Amino acid sequence: MASLKDLRSRITSVTATQKITRALQMVAAAKLRRARDSAENARPYAARMSAVIANLAAGVSGDGAPKLLAGTGSQRKELVVVATDDRGLAGGFNSSIVRAAREHIVSAVADGKQVTILTVGRKARDQLRRTHGDKSVGAIEVGAPNLAKAQAVADAIMARFDAGEADVVTLFFNRFVSVVSQVPTCRQLIPAQVAGAVPIIDLKGSAYEYEPDEETILATLLPRNLTTQILSALFDNQAGFYASQMTAMDNATRNAGDLISSLKIVMNRTRQAQITKELIEIISGAEAL
Numbered sequence: 403m404a405s406l407k408d409l410r411s412r413i414t415s416v417t418a419t420q421k422i423t424r425a426l427q428m429v430a431a432a433k434l435r436r437a438r439d440s441a442e443n444a445r446p447y448a449a450r451m452s453a454v455i456a457n458l459a460a461g462v463s464g465d466g467a468p469k470l471l472a473g474t475g476s477q478r479k480e481l482v483v484v485a486t487d488d489r490g491l492a493g494g495f496n497s498s499i500v501r502a503a504r505e506h507i508v509s510a511v512a513d514g515k516q517v518t519i520l521t522v523g524r525k526a527r528d529q530l531r532r533t534h535g536d537k538s539v540g541a542i543e544v545g546a547p548n549l550a551k552a553q554a555v556a557d558a559i560m561a562r563f564d565a566g567e568a569d570v571v572t573l574f575f576n577r578f579v580s581v582v583s584q585v586p587t588c589r590q591l592i593p594a595q596v597a598g599a600v601p602i603i604d605l606k607g608s609a610y611e612y613e614p615d616e617e618t619i620l621a622t623l624l625p626r627n628l629t630t631q632i633l634s635a636l637f638d639n640q641a642g643f644y645a646s647q648m649t650a651m652d653n654a655t656r657n658a659g660d661l662i663s664s665l666k667i668v669m670n671r672t673r674q675a676q677i678t679k680e681l682i683e684i685i686s687g688a689e690a691l
Contacts, residue, residue, distance in 0.1 A: 406676070409669040413662055420658035426491060427651035430644045434581070437641040440547075441578050441634075448634040451627050455594060458616045458623070468617065470624040473593035474569045479516045481539070481568035482507055483559065483591070484530060485575040485635055486523035487643040488543055493653075495576060495584060495646035496525040502586040503574040507534060518567065522555055522636075539567070547636035549629070556629040563592055575635040576642040582649065584642035589635065591628055 404412075459471055484503040486496040503519075503526075510517050518539045521527040527541040540558055544551055562568045571592040576584040589595075 404668075404672070406669060406672055409665055409672065413665050413669065416658050416662050416665065420655055420662070423651045423654040423658060427648055427655060430648035430651060434641065434644040434648060437637070437644050438578065441637040441641040444630075444634040444637045448630050451623070451630050452595075455620065455623055455627055458620050468620050468624055470563075470592055470628070471594050471620060474566075476569045477515070479518070479566075479568050480510055480570045480572060481518050481520060481559065481562055482510075483520045483522060483555070483571065483573045484526040485544065485555075485573065485632075485639055486521075486526040486529075487639060488524040488545065489643070489647075490525060491650065492643050492647040493650035495643055496523070497529070498584070498586045499574055499576055500526060500529045502588065503530070504533065506572070506574070506588060507537070518562070520555075520558060520562075523639075544636060544639075547633065547640050549633060552629050552633035552636055555632050556625065559591065559628065560625065568592070573632065573635055575639050578638045578641040578645065581645045584646060587635075587638075589631065591631060594624055594627060 455471075459467070482503060484499060486499050490496065507517050507519070517537055519530060519534055519537045520539055521530060521541045523542075523544045527538075531538065539562065542551075542555055542558065559568075559571055563571065570590065573589045573591050575587055575589070577587040578584055
């Protein structure tokens with residue numbers, strides 16, 4: 403049985419840990435609202451960008467279609483972009499993204515594809531290095547997501563696509579749904595997925611005329627759309643991270659409180675047993691006299 407000194411030391415240690423988890427929970431809760439607003443505000447822009455591209459793509463076909471839209475004509479080489487956070491202490495937030503990416507990578511390799519991996523965030527880099535380190539072609543630390551970070555990721559993707567190192571580019575991230583729900587999501591970035599439910603406008607016999615032509619507009623919009631989709635995913639990841647961290651730290655704080663209560667009960671019982679033992683020794687000594 404542990405001594406009273408050991409029990410007091412452990413209670414002090416757990417109490418200090420509880421203060422840290424409670425502080426992390428409060429910080430995550432304070433940052434969650436802003437991160438959630440950023441994620442929700444980015445979605446309509448990304449959706450509208452996809453709708454515009456879909457309308458433009460309807461008038462483009464054949465050799466005139468940009469490669470970012472039509473693809474290279476092959477799907478043999480795939481670049482998998484895995485976006486997590488740089489930090490931990492968020493439950494299974496980062497692991498769920500990596501797990502979904504691993505399953506996709508294993509399936510793609512089994513289908514005979516040549517897979518390469520670009521990681522965004524230290525946790526993705528560290529976890530995938532153990533099992534797929536030979537497929538890594540780069541690692542980017544995300545920090546606080548902004549347009550410059552999204553552009554850096556988009557530039558890295560475009561460099562490999564233009565060099566012929568990738569025919570298909572797939573992004574893995576966590577889509578923020580609510581404080582208790584973040585869904586691992588796979589989104590194809592290249593070739594760009596055209597929105598399937600674009601509203602049809604009744605022009606009453608008229609037709610759209612573009613200046614310049616659709617191909618030129620798409621050549622400008624598609625790289626911007628790539629950056630926009632990445633930025634939206636990074637904002638979703640940030641909101642999901644803070645939500646997951648808040649929940650994880652709340653659970654850790656509660657568990658620490660339960661452990662402290664249990665240790666105090668054991669300490670009180672140990673102290674009572676010690677007092678009883680000392681009383682018995684005193685009485686036994688008095689009777690012996």
